[in-house]
Amino acid sequence: MKKLLLLSIFSILILPTGFGQSGYQKAQIPNYILADNAPFIVAIITQFKFTETSRNGISLTSGNGITRKKVEDFDLSKVTNHDEKFLLQLYKSCTEEFEKIGMSPAGFISEGQAQLMLDTDKWMNSLETQFSDDQPQFMFTIIVPADLAKAKKAIAKGKFTLDLVKPVSITLSKFSTDRKNPPKAYSLVKMNMSIADGFKYIKKDIDSKSEGYFLKSLPADQIVNFNEIMEESQSSLDMFKGGEDLNSLPKDLLESTLVVYDTQKERFIKKNKDISNTVIYKAMTKNYPGKFITMGPSEYADYINKPAYKYIMLTQVSEMKKITKSSVNDRGISKKTTTIVPLFYYYIKDINSKENYYSELGKSNMEEHSKSHIPPALKYFFKVLKDNYKW
Numbered sequence: 001m002k003k004l005l006l007l008s009i010f011s012i013l014i015l016p017t018g019f020g021q022s023g024y025q026k027a028q029i030p031n032y033i034l035a036d037n038a039p040f041i042v043a044i045i046t047q048f049k050f051t052e053t054s055r056n057g058i059s060l061t062s063g064n065g066i067t068r069k070k071v072e073d074f075d076l077s078k079v080t081n082h083d084e085k086f087l088l089q090l091y092k093s094c095t096e097e098f099e100k101i102g103m104s105p106a107g108f109i110s111e112g113q114a115q116l117m118l119d120t121d122k123w124m125n126s127l128e129t130q131f132s133d134d135q136p137q138f139m140f141t142i143i144v145p146a147d148l149a150k151a152k153k154a155i156a157k158g159k160f161t162l163d164l165v166k167p168v169s170i171t172l173s174k175f176s177t178d179r180k181n182p183p184k185a186y187s188l189v190k191m192n193m194s195i196a197d198g199f200k201y202i203k204k205d206i207d208s209k210s211e212g213y214f215l216k217s218l219p220a221d222q223i224v225n226f227n228e229i230m231e232e233s234q235s236s237l238d239m240f241k242g243g244e245d246l247n248s249l250p251k252d253l254l255e256s257t258l259v260v261y262d263t264q265k266e267r268f269i270k271k272n273k274d275i276s277n278t279v280i281y282k283a284m285t286k287n288y289p290g291k292f293i294t295m296g297p298s299e300y301a302d303y304i305n306k307p308a309y310k311y312i313m314l315t316q317v318s319e320m321k322k323i324t325k326s327s328v329n330d331r332g333i334s335k336k337t338t339t340i341v342p343l344f345y346y347y348i349k350d351i352n353s354k355e356n357y358y359s360e361l362g363k364s365n366m367e368e369h370s371k372s373h374i375p376p377a378l379k380y381f382f383k384v385l386k387d388n389y390k391w
Helices: 068-073 082-100 113-118 120-131 149-156 195-208 226-240 265-270 279-287 297-303 363-368 374-389
Strands: 040-046 065-067 105-112 138-143 169-174 186-188 258-261 292-295 311-328 334-350
Touching: 040 082, 065 068, 065 120, 068 082, 068 105, 082 105, 082 149, 082 195, 105 120, 120 226, 169 195, 186 195, 258 279, 258 297, 265 297, 279 292, 279 374, 292 297, 334 363, 334 374
Parallel strands: 040 105, 040 138, 258 292, 258 311
Antiparallel strands: 065 105, 138 169, 169 186, 311 334
């Protein structure tokens, strides 16, 4: 999906055109969030996917949306699956907090980070199916932690609060079709912040604004058509998928300028930093004998309509890996820290035919050699290329 918010796993996760500016940027709290004609979608992004089969007939499986009315009407006592019960409780509790500050969600949707990147069609279809009638104007995204055991146990005991879901990050992103000047995302990324803390920060920011700052209603020229946003976003997604998977590499790769997808590039440009210093650009300069150019998400989204070159080097996430490390502080107290990292690999795609080239080793081999950081992932792919082209 093209620009978020949906923020990113070290910037691999990209939201569609309609989802505002990617990355965490300092921005004022939006003046449209209290408008009576600006419903929004709350997206819960998890480290791991939730249950895939609903046992309760409410279609609350991973990647499926649920409207606010269904959330409010559903009886939690009827839910036996722990994942579904957690999500419903989270939705209900968040709805109550939104109401306190005068915000009106159209509904909720949840998905795991890796699954979102691997199956964006499911996400997009659910958004359009569940929320097209509401015509939401922005998305409120919460990335929740990997360890939710404490919060789930509290639900079983009837003691759940939003303070138990931490650390989280929160982003508000306006839907827009303006690629050149997309609205900046309002983001909260603070140390060990819980969802409850997030609402407190938002309330504080709201109270800090002068009278008249917040719009009572969005002007007509600022209202977006959600169905059109979905259609354009789907078109943007098509540039990353489709085509046959081939156990080979293109024979004419070095005869063309290779386009290399570089998620760092846009951040470097915004900070007036030399793009030749991104990790990918420096690695390509050192290891790739042919001509190449790098492109960021927005640049490639425009380029794909009239590509001047044939091939692009992309990344694909194979899975999310849970890593637990033990450490001892100065007082001799041991502590375990759990982090979630994406494992990914590089491959070549024909921009026109959408064919995916995984080398003669095949896609499964590339997945087996997935890495969690750019340098080792590039190192393995350069070895694959060198062995094939005999550089």
